[in-house]
Amino acid sequence: MASHRRPKSPSRARVTVLTATAAAAVALTSQAAHADPKPTKSEVKAKVDKLYDEAEKASEKYNGAKEQQDKLKKEVDAIQDKVAREQAELNSLRNELGSIATAQYRSGGIDPSVQLFFSSDPDDFLDQASALDSLTAKQAESLDKIQSKQRTLAQERKEAQDKLSELSEVREALGKSKKASQTKLAAAQHLLNTLTAAERASLAAADLRASRGSGARVELGNELPASALGGAALQAASTRIGMPYSHSVTTGPNSFDCSGLTQWAYHQAGAEITRTTYTQINQGTRISQSALKPGDLVFFNGNSHVGLYAGGGNVLHAPYPGAYVRVESMSTIGSFYGAVRI
Structure with missing residues (x-):
């Protein structure tokens, strides 16, 4: 004779575990679907x-x-x-x-x-x-x-x-x-460190080419400096091309940060200027971008960076950690903030 006993219903605890497991699986699937792609x-x-x-x-x-x-x-x-x-x-x-x-x-x-x-x-x-x-x-x-x-x-x-x-x-x-x-x-x-070894090597190689592709000296060409002092400072800075950037309290002669390089260059030329971008911009005479001449100080990115104008729209500067003192186009450095002539 067949049994008429009703099948035993699953326990509440078992239902809870199954529900939680299903929810977790859905969440993981959702996260995988919406995860931010790795930055390029x-x-x-x-x-x-x-x-x-x-x-x-x-x-x-x-x-x-x-x-x-x-x-x-x-x-x-x-x-x-x-x-x-x-x-x-x-x-x-x-x-x-x-x-x-x-x-x-x-x-x-x-x-x-x-x-x-x-x-x-x-x-x-x-x-x-x-x-x-x-x-x-x-x-x-x-x-x-x-x-x-x-x-x-x-x-x-x-x-x-x-x-x-x-x-x-x-x-x-x-x-x-x-x-x-x-x-x-x-x-x-x-x-x-999130980049692959090949990607890091590619960036390093590009930076090395930019750092060392400027030559050993700055050629002024037809652009004359505004003064003998500015010209002497620029020529002094050009002897540091290829020297490494180093953060904070580095004023040469073998490594520099940006304002350390400009201070060192003007010291070699016989003039004493202050140590930081925030004070250097208040020295000398303020000039417009269109009036720039070789040797002038050029400030970028909200006055957080400085270099020496090298003529032809280029600036000689100490860029950032891992880079070397070099000459490069102003357009690649950042937003122009101001300039002064010492």
Whole structure:
């Protein structure tokens, strides 16, 4: 006789597991269908270039903070040396006042009228009284000097303390800028690592051709520099073609960042300019792009990058990490920001 028992229904737990498994499978399928495609070599390069630009901005801030730190350190040292000298002078004045007080005590411990009454030689007494008056006047003068010196010393100590506080803030900014630059560079390297070995080799070869295809010297051709100074700076910079780019506080002679190269070049020409793009643009005379002449400083990408105009629409500059000092068209460097003639 056939059984009429109803089939056993699946447990709730089993249904839940099956449902979850199915949902996960659907989700994975959906993710696979909508996953972002791997970026192409050109897309990676564009992102890396952007990160290099951001790293350079942070690096220029670092360079500015470093320059400010060095300046403040010298000022603090000078003030502290002055404070030490003032303190020594104050100690000397105090010793002098002590000697006067001792001499005064020995000369005039009794009321002058009483001294005159008991004195057997009035002339001798009057001589002593005159000497006592002189000591008193000298004591008053020494007290004035001490008080003045104490005020000066207090002001100098406050100035030193203010400079030390400012130095501490600059050092903090220095650390932040350095970290920001390193973070951007690490992100750029991570992106480059997503490329195949062949793609990385292709990018490196293209960059090497751009870096070393400019020749050993800059040929000015028919374009004359605006001044002998600008021409000398450009020729000095041209001797660095092929030298590697290096981030932060690199002013040569064998590696450079962008503003380090321009500062070094003008130093060789006999002129001192400041360290960063943010301060170099405020030196000399601002000029338009159409007025550019060889040796002028040209700024790009929101004033985060600088090079020397080399004529023919080209700029000699230190580009970015992994590249070398080279001459290339302004159109390939980035957006024109401004120019100055030193």
